Amino acid sequence: MSSPLLVAKGIQKAYRMGRSPLRVLTGCDLTVHAGEFVAIMGRSGSGKSTLLQILGALDVPDAGELRFAGTSFHAADHAGVRWALRADTVLRVLQRVLLVLLTALVAVGFLAFIIVPLVGLLGQGVITSWPRVLRPHLFASFATLFALAAALLVLVVVLLVRLLLTHVVERRRIYLRRKDFGFVFQFYHLLPELNVLENTVLPRMVDTPSWSWLFRPWAARREAREILERVGLTQRLNHRPSELSGGERQRVAIARALVHRPKILFADEPTGNLDAAAGAELMALLKQLHGAGQTIVMVTHDAAIAQQADRILRLEGGVLR
Amino acid sequence: MYKLFLAIRYLWKRRIAYFAIAAVMLCTAMVLIVMSVMGGFLDQLKVKARGLLGDVIVDNRSYTGFPLYEEFLADIANWPQIKKATPVIYSYGLLRFVGSPQTNTVRVVGLRLEDVYEVNAFKASLYYEQHYPGTTTLTPQAQPLAGFDMDAELIDWRDEHDQPMGRGPLPLLPSAYQQALEKSWAAGVVDDDSPETEWTRSLRALKRPPIFGQYGLVEKPGPPEMAGDRQPGLIIGRDIIARRLPDGRYHRRWDYPRGCLTTITLVPASESGTIDTPVKQPFRYADDSRTGIYEIDSQHVYCDFDLLQKLLHMDRAERVDSETGQSLGTIPPRCSQIQIKITNGTDAAALTRRLEQFYRDYLNDARFADKLTLSDIQALQYVEAMTWEQSQAHIIAPVEKERQLVSSLFGIISLVAAVLVLCILYMIVLQKTKDIGIVKSIGGSPIGVALIFLGYGAAIGIVGSALGAVLGYYFVTHINEIQDFLTSVNPAWQVWDRSVYSFDQIPSTVRTLDAMVVVAVAIAASTLGALLAALRAGFMQPVEALRYE
Ligand SMILES: Nc1ncnc2c1ncn2[C@@H]1O[C@H](COP(=O)(O)OP(=O)(O)OP(=O)(O)O)[C@@H](O)[C@H]1O
Numbered sequence: 001m002s003s004p005l006l007v008a009k010g011i012q013k014a015y016r017m018g019r020s021p022l023r024v025l026t027g028c029d030l031t032v033h034a035g036e037f038v039a040i041m042g043r044s045g046s047g048k049s050t051l052l053q054i055l056g057a058l059d060v061p062d063a064g065e066l067r068f069a070g071t072s073f074h075a076a077d078h079a080g081v082r083w084a085l086r087a088d089t090v091l092r093v094l095q096r097v098l099l100v101l102l103t104a105l106v107a108v109g110f111l112a113f114i115i116v117p118l119v120g121l122l123g124q125g126v127i128t129s130w131p132r133v134l135r136p137h138l139f140a141s142f143a144t145l146f147a148l149a150a151a152l153l154v155l156v157v158v159l160l161v162r163l164l165l166t167h168v169v170e171r172r173r174i175y176l177r178r179k180d181f182g183f184v185f186q187f188y189h190l191l192p193e194l195n196v197l198e199n200t201v202l203p204r205m206v207d208t209p210s211w212s213w214l215f216r217p218w219a220a221r222r223e224a225r226e227i228l229e230r231v232g233l234t235q236r237l238n239h240r241p242s243e244l245s246g247g248e249r250q251r252v253a254i255a256r257a258l259v260h261r262p263k264i265l266f267a268d269e270p271t272g273n274l275d276a277a278a279g280a281e282l283m284a285l286l287k288q289l290h291g292a293g294q295t296i297v298m299v300t301h302d303a304a305i306a307q308q309a310d311r312i313l314r315l316e317g318g319v320l321r
Numbered sequence: 322m323y324k325l326f327l328a329i330r331y332l333w334k335r336r337i338a339y340f341a342i343a344a345v346m347l348c349t350a351m352v353l354i355v356m357s358v359m360g361g362f363l364d365q366l367k368v369k370a371r372g373l374l375g376d377v378i379v380d381n382r383s384y385t386g387f388p389l390y391e392e393f394l395a396d397i398a399n400w401p402q403i404k405k406a407t408p409v410i411y412s413y414g415l416l417r418f419v420g421s422p423q424t425n426t427v428r429v430v431g432l433r434l435e436d437v438y439e440v441n442a443f444k445a446s447l448y449y450e451q452h453y454p455g456t457t458t459l460t461p462q463a464q465p466l467a468g469f470d471m472d473a474e475l476i477d478w479r480d481e482h483d484q485p486m487g488r489g490p491l492p493l494l495p496s497a498y499q500q501a502l503e504k505s506w507a508a509g510v511v512d513d514d515s516p517e518t519e520w521t522r523s524l525r526a527l528k529r530p531p532i533f534g535q536y537g538l539v540e541k542p543g544p545p546e547m548a549g550d551r552q553p554g555l556i557i558g559r560d561i562i563a564r565r566l567p568d569g570r571y572h573r574r575w576d577y578p579r580g581c582l583t584t585i586t587l588v589p590a591s592e593s594g595t596i597d598t599p600v601k602q603p604f605r606y607a608d609d610s611r612t613g614i615y616e617i618d619s620q621h622v623y624c625d626f627d628l629l630q631k632l633l634h635m636d637r638a639e640r641v642d643s644e645t646g647q648s649l650g651t652i653p654p655r656c657s658q659i660q661i662k663i664t665n666g667t668d669a670a671a672l673t674r675r676l677e678q679f680y681r682d683y684l685n686d687a688r689f690a691d692k693l694t695l696s697d698i699q700a701l702q703y704v705e706a707m708t709w710e711q712s713q714a715h716i717i718a719p720v721e722k723e724r725q726l727v728s729s730l731f732g733i734i735s736l737v738a739a740v741l742v743l744c745i746l747y748m749i750v751l752q753k754t755k756d757i758g759i760v761k762s763i764g765g766s767p768i769g770v771a772l773i774f775l776g777y778g779a780a781i782g783i784v785g786s787a788l789g790a791v792l793g794y795y796f797v798t799h800i801n802e803i804q805d806f807l808t809s810v811n812p813a814w815q816v817w818d819r820s821v822y823s824f825d826q827i828p829s830t831v832r833t834l835d836a837m838v839v840v841a842v843a844i845a846a847s848t849l850g851a852l853l854a855a856l857r858a859g860f861m862q863p864v865e866a867l868r869y870e
């Protein structure tokens with residue numbers, strides 16, 4: 001048998017709900033080989049979406065091991081990432097401090113600039129004395145203003161550095177999402193401002209450097225059209241998502257997930273919001289794709305739908321069986 | 322590419338961004354207009370302030386003036402940098418029109434008219450000289466009285482208030498004046514300084530030159546004549562002699578016609594600074610001058626240099642010992658200022674230093690070694706040379722300050738636009754949280770997503786400031802038409818009161834560099850305004866963003 005495409009071992013995930021954590025995944029193991037069609041079943045709320053998002057590099061597990069094509073993509077697995085995470089922790093503390101400082105400075109500035117001169121003014125009762133009243137506080141006020149500006153600047157710099165660090169931490173996962181994974185959501189998640197074709201072509205746009213996109217947008221557009229033809233939406237290229245039915249939207253979502261030829265297609269209850277006929281049609285499409293060699297990991301709570309897959313796993317009590 | 326694509330798409334589709342664009346546009350236009358109008362005001366002021374000055378001025382800021390100016394003028398006359406130099410005396414006096422109960426305090430300026438014409442723009446500021454070229458002099462002169470052309474057809478006469486007075490013969494000036502008038506009439510000179518009346522209109526319709534300004538009439542119908550005794554001429558600041566109308570023109574009074582008698586009482590000061598007996602000198606009103614700067618036009622009168630020098634006892638005199646009555650030599654003549662016109666391309670600042678040094682070196686000059694008294698030496702020690710800009714700094718600097726102040730104030734007000742961009746973008750980021758999750762789920766990076774919104778802010782800035790620049794430019798170039806339109810709708814809407822400001826038109830100059838800076842700042846401000854929202858978008862976790870309702 002070929003080497004596994006996706007390997008997950010001992011995946012744990014808990015959500016902090018008040019005091020007691022809600023332990024959703026307690027130790028999931030999963031291995032997906034190239035060309036497989038895996039279905040994950042489970043009751044509502046059992047954590048199927050959570051697991052799929054972790055597998056699809058959209059979320060990070062609390063513990064466990066994740067590998068795609070032999071390389072780990074769990075956040076803390078690279079020295080660089082660990083270093084970035086540590087730096088980020090430090091910067092986050094600095095950010096807190098700066099925010100407190102800023103608040104204090106605003107308060108002081110308000111006092112020095114407005115309240116004190118105002119009180120002095122009222123005390124003296126003469127408008128002309130304003131400069132005299134202000135002068136003792138002028139220095140303080142300007143110092144405050146200067147400090148405020150400086151703190152703001154440092155805060156912006158800290159935030160920018162943190163953004164860079166986030167990028168470093170996420171880089172491997174961003175790359176996977178961009179190149180190797182395609183994701184179909186339970187609730188379509190199309191961009192309402194873009195039409196069908198634009199929604200479909202967007203992953204290619206994200207994946208292509210600006211300059212080469214400027215000169216060669218046609219190839220990507222042609223491929224997007226081909227994919228849309230495969231899902232049967234040739235007639236609706238210029239329609240907005242709001243003008244489509246649920247089944248059509250889901251097909252656009254599939255087209256978008258496939259346009260960059262991902263190695264694995266993750267589908268989270270793709271039929272969940274469709275009636276039986278539309279669901280069957282969609283499953284036929286997935287089967288057809290699978291027949292063409294597409295690796296698919298699908299989540300569903302519908303046993304009939306799960307039957308179409310090569311392998312069915314059940315998520316119960318936080319573990320896969 | 323997706324960043325730009327999405328930024329532009331959001332800009333287009335989210336109507337709320339239009340408000341941000343409008344705010345940026347208005348702020349850009351506002352700052353541009355303020356800067357242009359203030360800048361134009363400043364430019365005009367500079368032009369006008371220099372009107373009565375030479376490029377370089379030598380002065381010692383003393384009422385009693387300084388000596389050796391004749392030697393100085395002779396010495397520098399053939400310097401290649403110097404075109405023309407002329408001495409001027411500044412003094413104070415009391416001006417009174419004969420027959421009027423009013424007395425004005427005025428600055429009396431003594432000048433050599435022909436020389437001053439060469440040194441500065443004084444000639445262009447004279448009213449009668451413009452319409453009667455060559456008739457304005459400061460030498461003794463009689464009063465020209467208009468008479469009547471008995472051969473010409475009768476015309477309708479009108480009085481000061483434009484009321485019909487019946488038919489009468491065509492007015493005619495003494496021949497020298499009439500010829501000068503016809504010359505300027507032929508040259509197409511029009512009077513845009515006096516209010517247009519039926520009288521001038523009807524004269525013009527008759528193809529007869531309207532008489533510009535005010536002239537007295539001969540006593541009984543007859544030919545024009547030169548009347549009265551000859552007295553030296555006086556040029557009077559226009560705001561003293563005439564009343565400024567709301568439209569910026571001047572109303573000359575019939576009871577102060579050209580050539581009418583005035584007297585000036587002068588206060589000569591001795592070398593030691595004590596006041597001598599005041600002297601009273603009659604003058605004839607020869608012309609009026611308008612530089613455009615109210616402080617000058619409402620206070621200055623101009624008479625002949627040599628006359629004023631004599632009246633103020635600043636001319637050459639015998640120094641007499643008060644006790645013995647013995648002659649102690651001569652007191653050199655003095656003037657209070659020298660105005661110099663320099664040749665093109667001369668470094669005025671360098672020249673001032675050289676002139677100043679040159680003048681002060683007279684103290685060590687063998688020619689004057691034993692002729693200078695202590696007060697002469699002191700007067701010389703304080704002689705300064707400066708460029709006209711330096712000498713007018715007290716008028717220009719406050720306006721320059723004001724321009725900076727107002728521009729920066731409006732700039733600060735424009736921060737509101739940046740805050741608005743911030744709020745609107747923050748709102749859009751919240752609204753678009755799900756979209757951000759989607760973009761991240763298909764591989765958008767934190768930086769990329771942040772750039773979408775930064776680009777959004779920049780796009781708002783670019784579009785807004787471009788529109789603002791166009792709007793501001795249009796407004797500034799058409800500001801006078803706009804004002805005229807507003808005034809025609811409701812006269813109370815006149816913003817620029819021409820009787821208050823020295824300029825008839827709202828001045829304005831659009832400086833390209835200023836405009837570019839304003840536009841750049843507007844773009845930078847809206848980009849910065851977008852920064853917070855962009856950072857928020859960048860930090861969003863895809864799963865959380867997708868979950869957001
Ligand atoms: N961000 C979160 N914060 C807190 N709790 C969460 C969060 N996300 C998920 N949960 C909880 O974790 C559990 C698993 O959620 P998940 O969406 O994975 O279930 P699911 O199996 O996909 O359910 P469904 O079949 O209804 O889609 C649920 O109880 C949910 O309330």
Ligand SMILES: [Mg+2]
Pocket residue numbers: 048049050186268269
């Ligand atoms: Mg789910």
